Amino acid sequence: MTEGAGGSAVAGTTPVHCTLRVNGLRHELWVEPRRTLLDVLRRDLALTGAKPGCERGDCGACTVHLDGRAVYACLLLAVACEGHEVVTVEGLGRPGALHPVQQAFIDHDAMQCGYCTPGQVMAAAALLAADPHPDAAAVREALSGNICRCGAYQRLVEAVLAAARSMSAAPASVPPAAMAAGGGAGA
Amino acid sequence: MAPVPRIVRSTYEYEGRTRESITVVEDDTVAPWGAEARLSVVGRPHPRVDAVERVTGAARYTADIALPGMLHGRVVRSPHPRARVQAVDAAAARGLPGVHLVLTPDGIPDDLPQPLQTEVHFEGEEVALVVAETPEQAEDALGAVRVDYEVLQPVATWEQALAPGAPEAVEGGNLGHGGKPDVWEHGDVEAALAQSEIVFEGDYATAVQLHTALEPHGSVAWWQPGRLTVWASTQAIADFRNGLAEAYGLPRDRVRVIAEYIGGGFGAKWGPDRIHHLAVIASRLTGRPVRLMLTRHEENLCAGNRPGTRQHLRIGAGRDGRLRALSLRSYSLDGARGGGGTVGGPVRDMYAAEAVRTEESSVYTNTGPACAFRAPGYPEGAFALESALDELADRLGLDPLELRRRNHAATRWGKPFSSNSLLEMYEVGARAIGWERREALARENRGRRVARGLGMAAGCWGSAGWPPAHAWVQLQGDGTVTVTSATQDIGTGSKTALALCAAEEMGVPLEAVEMRIGDTDGAPHGTGSGGSGTVSSMAPAVRAAAADARRQLLEIAGSYLDLPPDALRLEGGVLSSPERPDIALSLRELLRDLGPLNIVGRGGRAPNPSDLAVLAAAVHFAEVEVDTWTAAVRVVRYVAVHESGRVINPLTMSAQVEGGVVFGIGYALTEERVVDPRRAWALNANLEDYQVPTVADVPAVQAILLDRPDERLNNAGVKGIGEPPVIPPAPAICNAIHHACGVRLREIPVTRARLLAALSARSAE
Numbered sequence: 001m002t003e004g005a006g007g008s009a010v011a012g013t014t015p016v017h018c019t020l021r022v023n024g025l026r027h028e029l030w031v032e033p034r035r036t037l038l039d040v041l042r043r044d045l046a047l048t049g050a051k052p053g054c055e056r057g058d059c060g061a062c063t064v065h066l067d068g069r070a071v072y073a074c075l076l077l078a079v080a081c082e083g084h085e086v087v088t089v090e091g092l093g094r095p096g097a098l099h100p101v102q103q104a105f106i107d108h109d110a111m112q113c114g115y116c117t118p119g120q121v122m123a124a125a126a127l128l129a130a131d132p133h134p135d136a137a138a139v140r141e142a143l144s145g146n147i148c149r150c151g152a153y154q155r156l157v158e159a160v161l162a163a164a165r166s167m168s169a170a171p172a173s174v175p176p177a178a179m180a181a182g183g184g185a186g187a
Numbered sequence: 188m189a190p191v192p193r194i195v196r197s198t199y200e201y202e203g204r205t206r207e208s209i210t211v212v213e214d215d216t217v218a219p220w221g222a223e224a225r226l227s228v229v230g231r232p233h234p235r236v237d238a239v240e241r242v243t244g245a246a247r248y249t250a251d252i253a254l255p256g257m258l259h260g261r262v263v264r265s266p267h268p269r270a271r272v273q274a275v276d277a278a279a280a281r282g283l284p285g286v287h288l289v290l291t292p293d294g295i296p297d298d299l300p301q302p303l304q305t306e307v308h309f310e311g312e313e314v315a316l317v318v319a320e321t322p323e324q325a326e327d328a329l330g331a332v333r334v335d336y337e338v339l340q341p342v343a344t345w346e347q348a349l350a351p352g353a354p355e356a357v358e359g360g361n362l363g364h365g366g367k368p369d370v371w372e373h374g375d376v377e378a379a380l381a382q383s384e385i386v387f388e389g390d391y392a393t394a395v396q397l398h399t400a401l402e403p404h405g406s407v408a409w410w411q412p413g414r415l416t417v418w419a420s421t422q423a424i425a426d427f428r429n430g431l432a433e434a435y436g437l438p439r440d441r442v443r444v445i446a447e448y449i450g451g452g453f454g455a456k457w458g459p460d461r462i463h464h465l466a467v468i469a470s471r472l473t474g475r476p477v478r479l480m481l482t483r484h485e486e487n488l489c490a491g492n493r494p495g496t497r498q499h500l501r502i503g504a505g506r507d508g509r510l511r512a513l514s515l516r517s518y519s520l521d522g523a524r525g526g527g528g529t530v531g532g533p534v535r536d537m538y539a540a541e542a543v544r545t546e547e548s549s550v551y552t553n554t555g556p557a558c559a560f561r562a563p564g565y566p567e568g569a570f571a572l573e574s575a576l577d578e579l580a581d582r583l584g585l586d587p588l589e590l591r592r593r594n595h596a597a598t599r600w601g602k603p604f605s606s607n608s609l610l611e612m613y614e615v616g617a618r619a620i621g622w623e624r625r626e627a628l629a630r631e632n633r634g635r636r637v638a639r640g641l642g643m644a645a646g647c648w649g650s651a652g653w654p655p656a657h658a659w660v661q662l663q664g665d666g667t668v669t670v671t672s673a674t675q676d677i678g679t680g681s682k683t684a685l686a687l688c689a690a691e692e693m694g695v696p697l698e699a700v701e702m703r704i705g706d707t708d709g710a711p712h713g714t715g716s717g718g719s720g721t722v723s724s725m726a727p728a729v730r731a732a733a734a735d736a737r738r739q740l741l742e743i744a745g746s747y748l749d750l751p752p753d754a755l756r757l758e759g760g761v762l763s764s765p766e767r768p769d770i771a772l773s774l775r776e777l778l779r780d781l782g783p784l785n786i787v788g789r790g791g792r793a794p795n796p797s798d799l800a801v802l803a804a805a806v807h808f809a810e811v812e813v814d815t816w817t818a819a820v821r822v823v824r825y826v827a828v829h830e831s832g833r834v835i836n837p838l839t840m841s842a843q844v845e846g847g848v849v850f851g852i853g854y855a856l857t858e859e860r861v862v863d864p865r866r867a868w869a870l871n872a873n874l875e876d877y878q879v880p881t882v883a884d885v886p887a888v889q890a891i892l893l894d895r896p897d898e899r900l901n902n903a904g905v906k907g908i909g910e911p912p913v914i915p916p917a918p919a920i921c922n923a924i925h926h927a928c929g930v931r932l933r934e935i936p937v938t939r940a941r942l943l944a945a946l947s948a949r950s951a952e
Contacts, residue, residue, distance in 0.1 A: 013323065013327075032323060034323065035323065039322070042251070043253070043322075046253070047244070048244065048247070048250075048251035048253075049243070049244020049245075050244070051248070051250065051251075051401070051402070051450070052250060052480075053401045053402070053403075053483065053874075054483040054873065054874045055482065055483065056483070056873065056874075056875075058483075058873060058874035058875045059401060059483075059874050061401055088244065089242075089243060089244040090243065090244050093243065094243060095239050095243060095245070098239070098242070098243070102239075102242040102243060105238070105241075105242045106234045106235075106238040106239065106242055107234060109234060109235065109238070109680075109838045109839060109842050111235075111238070111241050111242065111678075112451075112678040112679065112680075112842060112843075112846055113400070113401070113402070113448075113449060113450050113451040113677060113678025114240075114241035114242075114246055114448060114450070114678060115248060115400075115401040115402045115448075115450030115451060115678075116401050117241050117242055118242075118243075118244045121242055139882075140882050140883045141883070143881075143882045144881045144882055144883040145881075146881075146882070147401065147874065147879055147881060148401075148882070149399050149400060149401050149451050149453075149879060150451060150678055150842075150846045151845060151846030151847070151848070151849025151850055151880070151885070152842060152845070152846060153845075153849060153880075153881075153882040153885050154845060154885070154887045154888060155842065155845070156882060157882065
């Protein structure tokens, strides 16, 4: 397909202008239309929390929020995200101002190698934004698209249920970054 | 008082095999923490010291490394499982925008490693490398490299490999070790079988399992004049560094390997492997940092696996159930290269029998190469042995648990154990799962579509740790403490466990300890994370180093306070003395008074006692539901009892057990690399068709950790925990399936297709 041709003959290789809103910030970018949101987040914006694990929507390590919903960043083209709010794990909470889900993950040791953890955190946070009082079955359903090869699954379920409890006890604890980004708020 | 070094020759067990070591011991004077020792932080649950980094995305994995000027590599891989490379035409690829380098097998200077192949032995073997400014340009170049292959008939299965006149899958033949099996023998097995009242024989098969670490293999290599820096997703930074220094003729201190965070390894990420060499060579040839990370497809094709096995097991026993003979003949299906461990380990080490013989062979085919995988050989071997014991118990009309009790090995071939809690573990686990419900369950199952069953299995592992393992503990000018060693945390929580040991021994709060691991630069030799050996090797070294630093500190503080050092206490970072109640001096205050001190404690790990056998034991109980119409199996309850010496951090240690059980559930029920039997192509080299467990597939696992400091083994009383939990799940689950529905599966994974066929065959009888 590339025979005798420069890069421009390959579909989607001519960079186009693209405006992305990520973690409440607006970015003006030139990206090749063939590039995924995951790739642009990691390489152009240095937001490496979302991880490549399979790059075909099987593992969930790249989970981010698009307008408050959990999505696989490896299955979205960056140019298709114009006009939408993207929130990554870096925008969900930060050291000293952790999202309750992040704190619950720490307390329950809901991680081992940690490579899938940002994706798990984002899937869990999206669930709790949509359903503040899920039962264990709903948590399993919401996280079933996120593989944890180390097998921290039961702690993940416990952590998400604990986060739900702590959020309903103190609803004001949603960090400002997530509010500003509109991620999950009111969804 | 400077310690006097001495040379100790000793042996230790590594993944079922005995290795010898020579250790220079200079500081094994730290007395073990006794069972009665009152410890302040060790033994209590602590969140990981790097948990915030892990949940916020701040943790930097090899996949996340980006350097100025970094180039991106992609490997041209053979689509043919067996082939000869005739020609590589790189001209078109070299002409594409952004392409810096297209490396072909004949293009690598002779004095460098040769990772590219012209004789292809498995689908996905490395043939060429493209390196470009961006990953997209590298991908374009990948598609533009033309390779002419002479395609040869591949050897796809073990039956084909062993058939008369089979083509050679690899040079040297299709059986490993020149066709000579690896034989281990104790006593006369044939005589013991002949004298046995009951003889049981069975054939067992296990599938190829893929490691599936979520971070693929890969590295970022940067060759600068006289210096090589490699960020690598590896389980063993020190060995990796040494391997690179050797391969490129560089002094070790000019090679730096960094693995601050590792996205899983499970045995496959030692190295340096071909892909790491490709990154290094590309960096050397381009003068730029080069990133080369595998895709998931490549990872599943070429990055190692647990070999499948075919096992024939013969058991001779008396009517009382006492074992007289165990004889195993096994074939490991190693693919194009071997290295998968020893399948005979459980048969040799688990139970008392008069005579035991294991005969192990490797079979080569044109499929992805095997390599070490979390307890190499033992889950395979335990599946056959622990399934067969249940079949024997059935035949004898004995409770399977009672059969195991009766064959408890009080010693290992005459060698006493440093500690052995198996008999207690059987009781503890049976109580926790409700083993006494077995008969009632069996009665209730009659006529039911969904049947419930209880099964159990046991496992042994010799994870004792080993020397050399070195650590330095340095007191900083503000009273904090740094622990430095070229070891790593691949996700097990070793960093936290070692920090706890340092805090405990030093007498400072955990928060005052900074762990400097995951970087070889300026660090003493640390242990690679294999053989469940990280904490069991490193914790004694860290303790010894902290004890050394503490001794130096108390001498200085004693001089300053006019007290003998042994009159001083250091607890929670505060100096006090029973003789002088007025003294309460924090380390920070002491250092403010005295200025920075030049205190570096050094610690090394002593060898294991050669006259003791080591047992990290696991006893597992599974409760399953089997839908006898659809063959759906659900594990509904699981109890895993473990004894691995002292529990340093119950929060992370039980996580190792739970995760290991999840691994084992996948191995038992779903995980199987499928190969086309005619063309040797892997048919499910992705995460959709190769099915690892998800959160929806697994029950809550009750991990029961017996906290039994093994004082005779090392000064921290620890054994390893990473691997033991993956050993018993498959037989425990298959034994439970049999209890539920009376069907015995001798092949895993127990897919629905296999179980449905077995259920149908039974109905037809």
